[in-house]
Amino acid sequence: MHKRKIQLIAGATYSVSLPKEWVKKNNLKEKEEILLYERNDRTLVISPYSIKESKPNDISLNVDDYAPTIDQVLFAIYYIGIENITLFSMKELSKEVKAKIRKTLSNMSGTEIIQEDQQKIIIKVLIDKSKLDIFQIVYRIGLILDLSISNIIGQFNLSEIKMNETEIDRLYHLIAKIVSLSLIDSNILHSSNIKNVSFIPSYFLIGKRLENIADNINNLSEYLYDKKISFKHMEILQIIRAELNRTMAYFMRIPGSFDIFNKMDEQNLHQMRILLSTIKDTAIRNYIGDIARFTLDVQEEMINISFYNQLIQNKIL
Numbered sequence: 001m002h003k004r005k006i007q008l009i010a011g012a013t014y015s016v017s018l019p020k021e022w023v024k025k026n027n028l029k030e031k032e033e034i035l036l037y038e039r040n041d042r043t044l045v046i047s048p049y050s051i052k053e054s055k056p057n058d059i060s061l062n063v064d065d066y067a068p069t070i071d072q073v074l075f076a077i078y079y080i081g082i083e084n085i086t087l088f089s090m091k092e093l094s095k096e097v098k099a100k101i102r103k104t105l106s107n108m109s110g111t112e113i114i115q116e117d118q119q120k121i122i123i124k125v126l127i128d129k130s131k132l133d134i135f136q137i138v139y140r141i142g143l144i145l146d147l148s149i150s151n152i153i154g155q156f157n158l159s160e161i162k163m164n165e166t167e168i169d170r171l172y173h174l175i176a177k178i179v180s181l182s183l184i185d186s187n188i189l190h191s192s193n194i195k196n197v198s199f200i201p202s203y204f205l206i207g208k209r210l211e212n213i214a215d216n217i218n219n220l221s222e223y224l225y226d227k228k229i230s231f232k233h234m235e236i237l238q239i240i241r242a243e244l245n246r247t248m249a250y251f252m253r254i255p256g257s258f259d260i261f262n263k264m265d266e267q268n269l270h271q272m273r274i275l276l277s278t279i280k281d282t283a284i285r286n287y288i289g290d291i292a293r294f295t296l297d298v299q300e301e302m303i304n305i306s307f308y309n310q311l312i313q314n315k316i317l
Helices: 020-025 067-079 095-105 134-153 157-183 186-191 197-225 232-255 266-277 283-313
Strands: 007-009 013-015 032-038 045-050 058-062 084-088 111-116 120-125
Touching: 020 232, 032 111, 045 186, 058 111, 067 084, 067 095, 067 157, 095 111, 120 283, 134 157, 134 197, 134 232, 157 186, 157 197, 232 266
Parallel strands: 058 084
Antiparallel strands: 007 013, 032 045, 084 120, 111 120
């Protein structure tokens, strides 16, 4: 920690000197620009203007060392913001490994294979990190979930639900990328609309639970299709749908709202439990039960966020 006194220059400008060690560590020179922005908690964040250039932007991996876990390794690389990825093998990339790589890339927004041969795949991440807005991404997931639930309730279309689930998977990994970058890059914390680091765990959990909901909607749809079952439990899905829409509407008001979010009321909760208990098919009951549980999990995180907002408003956080 460094302490500095505020200096008044020429009766008009306030000045604070920068720690010499910090300037040297970031290779800054006289007259170079730095970034300053104020967070909701009134702290001032100072970062080098060239912070993006100071990070590793290229990585080369021998797939032979990571073959069983190459999918998760790729996600990890994607999350920390590396943009040029070279995957190679000392022998030959097998069809199975190539298939796993392509399947993983389908869940990584903004990635393209720009070069490929028998021993090497070069991947480019084209997405602009500075234009990722976590509110818009979460809201889009909410819209897609609404479409999938409407699909089950109305004109059933399994292929559309599966496409929706794939898109939500991509958006979830984009949220994980934003969260990871926000922890290591204050510029991304600001540009992604995350106003306080205290919100980061809740944003990640909201993204994960929404992805869990999408998975269960997809699994329920596949089960209905395979067993040729006509879905009859409209009322419980309508309650869940209404709660998800109410939650997403609140989420979009977070930047300018300081009221505490209200979880599903006891009447709806009681009705949902009764409706759930009347479902005789165990698989359907479990899928819908999980959808309801994850919806309540999202609402609990909304309560946390709304409370943090109040602490910020009251200058406690």
